[in-house]
Amino acid sequence: MTTNITRRALIGGGLGIAATSLLAGCSTVTRSTDVKAINKAVALPDYVPWQGGPAPVLPKTSALMPSAFRSIPDRLVPTRGRPGDGSIVRGSVPTNSPVPPSKGNNPYWQGLDEHMGVDLRLTITPNADFPNKFATQVAGDTLGDVFTINQGFSYLPQFLEAKAADLSPHLSGAGVRDYPYLANLPTASWRGTVFSGGIYGVPVPRGPLTSQVLHLRQDRFDRLGVDPGFGSLDEFLQLCRRVSDPHANRWALASVPTSILAPMLGVPNQWREDGGSLTHMYETEEYRELLDVSRRLIAEDLVHPDSITAYNGKVWLVQGSALMLSDTYSAIPGILGQATPGSGFELGLAPFVGPGGAKPKPWLGDPNNTIAAVAAGDDRRVRMLLDVLDWCASPFGTEAWTYRKFGIEGRDFEYRDGAPVLTTVGNSETALGEFPLQYFTECPLPLYYAGRPGMTDTVYRSLASWLDDGLPNPTYGLYSPTNSTKGPTVGTFATNAINDVLLGRAPVASWRDTVREWRRRGGDAVRREFEEALEARAS
Structure with missing residues (x-):
């Protein structure tokens, strides 16, 4: 959670x-309110792989x-x-x-x-x-x-x-x-x-197929004569600028690919755990940088204009109005199923890159x-x-x-x-x-x-490039009563503040005030309960 x-x-x-x-x-x-009792451990089922x-x-x-x-x-x-x-x-x-x-x-x-x-x-x-x-x-x-x-x-x-x-x-x-x-x-x-x-x-x-990957229209990139590969955040931004053409009803991205950009900048997967202490991604300098990059993508018209108000990313990818879509690996069958047979639709997967040339550590899905x-x-x-x-x-x-x-x-x-x-x-x-x-x-x-045997190899290569280095959410499987009761309201508050920054209604600098208020409204209580839950599970 x-x-x-x-x-x-x-x-x-x-x-x-x-x-x-x-x-x-x-x-x-x-x-x-009994966090330790709620998070008490139990002997898990044996894992016996089927042979x-x-x-x-x-x-x-x-x-x-x-x-x-x-x-x-x-x-x-x-x-x-x-x-x-x-x-x-x-x-x-x-x-x-x-x-x-x-x-x-x-x-x-x-x-x-x-x-x-x-x-x-x-x-x-x-x-x-x-x-x-x-x-x-x-x-x-x-x-x-x-x-x-x-x-x-x-x-x-x-x-x-x-x-x-x-x-x-x-x-x-x-x-x-x-x-x-x-x-x-x-x-x-x-x-x-x-x-x-x-x-x-x-x-x-x-499994790991809940992890986000950047899907791309390989056939459309080929038609434009553009190589969709990139090896840094700057190269990714240049790629987006190169293929976006709003006058032709074509944008690089279906939405801001937060789960793809975050590992490029070293943002933790929801929480960063260090010796039993937790820091939320909102509290990091890297997250403020993520907001700034995201804001620039929208300001430069590189993201589908309906991404925040009327999102329909899979349809846009299949139609070709968006050339890249951040979604899970498990979304692939549904995307392929929407493509018209004989249309030449070819799905590719973008590479993962780490911050400043470091080894990529993509967010591992729950x-x-x-x-x-x-x-x-x-x-x-x-x-x-x-x-x-x-x-x-x-x-x-x-x-x-x-x-x-x-x-x-x-x-x-x-x-x-x-x-x-x-x-x-x-x-x-x-x-x-x-x-x-x-x-x-x-x-x-x-x-x-x-009917698409080549897709197996494409997905396999993508997963093999990062799987052992994936970054899990350290609070997965833990329960916070405050997150349960106040999480939706606090989450809505944060999401509204994020959208204000992305749409230019508030400066990135305002995020520090948002985080202070997020902590006051429940973020600090959630942190304490997750830390207590970590201790309970460890014992």
Whole structure:
């Protein structure tokens, strides 16, 4: 968790009243101000990498490197039985894709029931509406058996203790070995599921693919005769000036690429930890320099003019009105899916550079997209639901993974040159290959891009260039009560001040006053709680 204003942080403000009402009178929950109790450690699940599938085509240069594949194996690993007991399993999930047809009109979804051995009934909500929907479900106690959690909302540990199953007895240590696909999830991802000395969810892992990279339109750069490479901040700025042409409806950048610029200047990933003491990035001289560079990008008309008020970066990249886009590696399939076949669209990835010629240390993204909780219930029911989640985590190369992503051959997808390609029907029924069952849990994301084997190599080379030097957020997996309750408001205050600087309404020099006010409004309290949480986890 961070004090940045994010979609997850905004969710926290909307759930405070609902969560407080729900928890009223619960005597079993940890007090919200007991930082050490909330951050108490637990024995994490053993990490047992799955060995039953195809061998990656490229070597693992780092323990963090995802497995790389250029094609689907000819022989898929059969799924071992059906995990369910035939009962109804209700769940609540968000989606970034169009909401798929309901089960009665969706043979793919009906096939999921058959594969899983349950009657799967999902409440699917577009991400933009998910905060309000989730709040309503929390208040009405209608989240279901498995539900996606947005980790920024207020009183999360207390809510989980009151309403979710503590999975520690089933998953801690060697217990997870009863669920071999869940055991395949990395240890770092499980750290995000720990609250109050228990495991209160399963990860929705993304690994290093949550990290930001600068996507670029290689075909458009080639057409302009411009090499998109750069080796310093100055060279990057020169590149942006060279390709921007507002009169031709073309800008270098979809938005200010904060997560790309920050490592160029040596800005810490949210917090800098030194001997248990924390300094927020806002408090550093490097962050003021970042603001100045960002302001200049906008002032020189190098950034799409709607980037702050009506952002739609992926569309702009695909249309060609923006030639570079800062987004996660995990966004690549969605970007490729929006490109018109036969248009010549070619996606490239920009290099990473460090400050003043030093070795680059890009920000390492958090290991999870989110987590999913299992409703409290009797042991037998919880174990069955964990079997279902184990199926949901079946990895690349299994029948289950292939069905989840592509559906029914001949209806939802067809093989073209050996690669599964979704049909128009399949795009609808599988939600563009991202059916929101993926927000229960899924396997560690592989490097695989259907029909685009070269993209695997492109992403692999990019990750290999920096992965072991990536800079993690030292507060990942820690919980600050103040950040939970005041984070959204404090984040909005900081974001408004940042935008004032970027749009020229306030000078960069005003940032020092902003930081003093940020500290007073809650920043110092969040720091103290995270430092206390670091101490609790270390012990």
